[in-house]
Amino acid sequence: MDTPYGDIPDRLARAMRPLEQHEYLQLSYGRRRLLKRAAVLGAAAVAGPVLWRQTGAVTGPAVGPGPQWIAFGGDPAAEMYVSWSESPGRGSFAGPRAPQVRWGTGSSDGSRQGASAGTVPVPAVTGEPTEQTVYCRTLLTGLLPGTTYRYSVSNDGVRWSPDATFTTGHHDGAGFRFTAFGDEATSMARAYPMAQLVAAQRPAFHLVAGDLAYATSNGIRLPDLGGFVPSRWNDYLKIVGPAAAQSVPWQAVVGAHETEPLGDDGYAGFVTRFPQAYDLASGSPVVRSFRYGNTVFVQLDGNDVSAQETVNAGYTRGLQTRWLARQLASFRASPGIDFIVVLCNCCCYSSNQTHGSDGGLREAWVPLFDRYQVDLVISGHVHAYERTNPMRAGQPTRRATSGDTVNPVTDGTTYICVGGGGNRLYTTWYGSTDAGDAGSAEPPKVWEWSGGEAAVGGHGRSLQVTDSARGFSAFRRAAYCCLSVDVTAATPAVPASMQIRALRPAQTLAAVTSIASPATMDTVTLIRRPAPGSPIRHPAPSPLPWVLGGAGAAVMAGGAAAYVIRRRGPAARDRADGTS
Numbered sequence: 001m002d003t004p005y006g007d008i009p010d011r012l013a014r015a016m017r018p019l020e021q022h023e024y025l026q027l028s029y030g031r032r033r034l035l036k037r038a039a040v041l042g043a044a045a046v047a048g049p050v051l052w053r054q055t056g057a058v059t060g061p062a063v064g065p066g067p068q069w070i071a072f073g074g075d076p077a078a079e080m081y082v083s084w085s086e087s088p089g090r091g092s093f094a095g096p097r098a099p100q101v102r103w104g105t106g107s108s109d110g111s112r113q114g115a116s117a118g119t120v121p122v123p124a125v126t127g128e129p130t131e132q133t134v135y136c137r138t139l140l141t142g143l144l145p146g147t148t149y150r151y152s153v154s155n156d157g158v159r160w161s162p163d164a165t166f167t168t169g170h171h172d173g174a175g176f177r178f179t180a181f182g183d184e185a186t187s188m189a190r191a192y193p194m195a196q197l198v199a200a201q202r203p204a205f206h207l208v209a210g211d212l213a214y215a216t217s218n219g220i221r222l223p224d225l226g227g228f229v230p231s232r233w234n235d236y237l238k239i240v241g242p243a244a245a246q247s248v249p250w251q252a253v254v255g256a257h258e259t260e261p262l263g264d265d266g267y268a269g270f271v272t273r274f275p276q277a278y279d280l281a282s283g284s285p286v287v288r289s290f291r292y293g294n295t296v297f298v299q300l301d302g303n304d305v306s307a308q309e310t311v312n313a314g315y316t317r318g319l320q321t322r323w324l325a326r327q328l329a330s331f332r333a334s335p336g337i338d339f340i341v342v343l344c345n346c347c348c349y350s351s352n353q354t355h356g357s358d359g360g361l362r363e364a365w366v367p368l369f370d371r372y373q374v375d376l377v378i379s380g381h382v383h384a385y386e387r388t389n390p391m392r393a394g395q396p397t398r399r400a401t402s403g404d405t406v407n408p409v410t411d412g413t414t415y416i417c418v419g420g421g422g423n424r425l426y427t428t429w430y431g432s433t434d435a436g437d438a439g440s441a442e443p444p445k446v447w448e449w450s451g452g453e454a455a456v457g458g459h460g461r462s463l464q465v466t467d468s469a470r471g472f473s474a475f476r477r478a479a480y481c482c483l484s485v486d487v488t489a490a491t492p493a494v495p496a497s498m499q500i501r502a503l504r505p506a507q508t509l510a511a512v513t514s515i516a517s518p519a520t521m522d523t524v525t526l527i528r529r530p531a532p533g534s535p536i537r538h539p540a541p542s543p544l545p546w547v548l549g550g551a552g553a554a555v556m557a558g559g560a561a562a563y564v565i566r567r568r569g570p571a572a573r574d575r576a577d578g579t580s
C-alpha cells in the first residue's frame, strides 16, 4: 500500500507496537523525505512544514499559565510534582521563558523553584499546533508531612496562576481517604461533574484507572493517524485540573488509550504530562508504587500482559511481573503495612459484554495477588461498576453482599471495576450477579491467548472464551460512579479497616445531573489485623454449591467451543471498544 502517509503495508502497520510506530514515523517523516514526498504526492498541506515538532520552534509574547495538576513524588509525605499546561489555544505563544512555582504554608509567595518544560513530539501529520504539546513541571521536595501548602505557577515569574493548595501525605497511624475511577474522556456533562465529585470527597489522592483523555480514541492505525488527536489531552486537563487535580494528587495508570505513536514504548506523551516517581526497574516507563499511611499502592501497566489490548503485549519482557513479585513480597514483609492495593486498567474479573475479563492479567498476576494477599485490585476499562466476591485461585471463596465485611487473609482478594468516570457506559452483562443489573443466560467470557501467556507476552491468537470462573459478581451496575475509600490503621483493640463505598451521583445515560447527594449504591469493608512474623496463609477455595449451577457446569464442559471475535491489533480492538 502506498498512501500520502507512507508506504508501509497496512497489515504491518496494524501489528506495530507504539515504539515501532514512533520510529517508523520518525524515519518516514524526516524533513528531507517529507519534502520529497510532498513534491511527489502534493501532500504538503496535509503534513505541514514541520515534521516532528520541537519546542525551539516557537516565539512570541508570554501568556498566563494553566491549568495545573499535581502528583506524588517518590515519598508522598515529602515530595509533590506540580505540572501545568502552557496555555494552549490562547493565540500567540511564547514557550516557557522562566517557568516556576512559588509555594508556602501561610501564603503561596514563600519559596520559589524553577521548572522544566517538555514537549510531546507529536507527528506533524496530525495537524496539531506545537503549542498544544508543551507542559511544565517541577518536583517540590523537603515538604513537611501532613501539611497543607498554597502554591501558584508561572511561565515567566510575572504572571501567576490563581493560588491552589495541596496537602502532603503521612506515614503515621492517621486514617485517610482516597477515591478512584477510570475512563473519563472529555465530556463537560460527565467527566467534569465526576471530577467535581472527587474534589467533594476531599480525598488525600485520586487513583485514575487508565483511559483518561482518549487522545487515541480510535486507536493507532498507521498509516492513518486520523484517530490520534493530542489536543484531547488539553481538553482533559482543562476539565480535571480546575475541578480537582490542581489540589488532589492525580495518580494515574495507563490504559490502551494511552498508547500513542511516540517514544517510551508509546508513553512519551503520558510521562511528559504526568510525571510521577516511575520505577524503571519495572521495565516500564509508567509503573510505580507508593506508600501512604498503612497502605501501599501499586500502579501497573496491564497493556504488558493483557490478552485483549495487545498493542504492547510483552513489551517489558517479563520485567514488570518480576518487579511486581519483588514489590509484593517486600510489602507483605513490612510490619507497618496493612493493606496492598493494586491499580491497573483491564479487569481480571468482569461480566460485562464489552471487554469483559482479561485472562492475560489473570495468568500473569492473579497468582501473585493470591500469594501475597493483595487486599484490593481496582481497575477500569469496562465502563461500569462491578465488585467481585473475595477471590482465591480464580474462584470466589464466599459471598460478600453489600454491607459485608471481608477478611482478605482468610477470604481472598476483592476486585472492583470502576470504569464509570465519564465516558459512555457499557450497559449489557453476561450471566447473573448477586445484586444489581440483570444479565443474560449466557455465562461470562474471558480473553485468553490461544498459545498461553509467557513472561515475554502472549502467544498465538487473542481469543474470547467461556469463563471457568463462576459466581464472582457480587454487585454490578452500569453507572457513573466514584469509589470513595476510608482507611484506618489497626489499634491493639481494633483491626485495620478499609471501608469502600461506591458513590453514584444523580445521572442519566447522557449526563451526571447532580453530585450534591450521591447515593452509596454498594459498600464493603476490608479488615486486617497485622500479625508480625506470622507466615502467610493460603486457604484453599472451597467448592460452593451456589457457584456452579447445572447450566453453568454444562457450559464449562463446552469450553472447547471457544470462538474468535477479534484478532491481534488495534484496529480489531477499536471495533470492539466502541469508545468515542
Ligand SMILES: [Fe+2]
Pocket: 183, 211, 381, 382, 383, 423, 579
Ligand atoms: Fe475506556
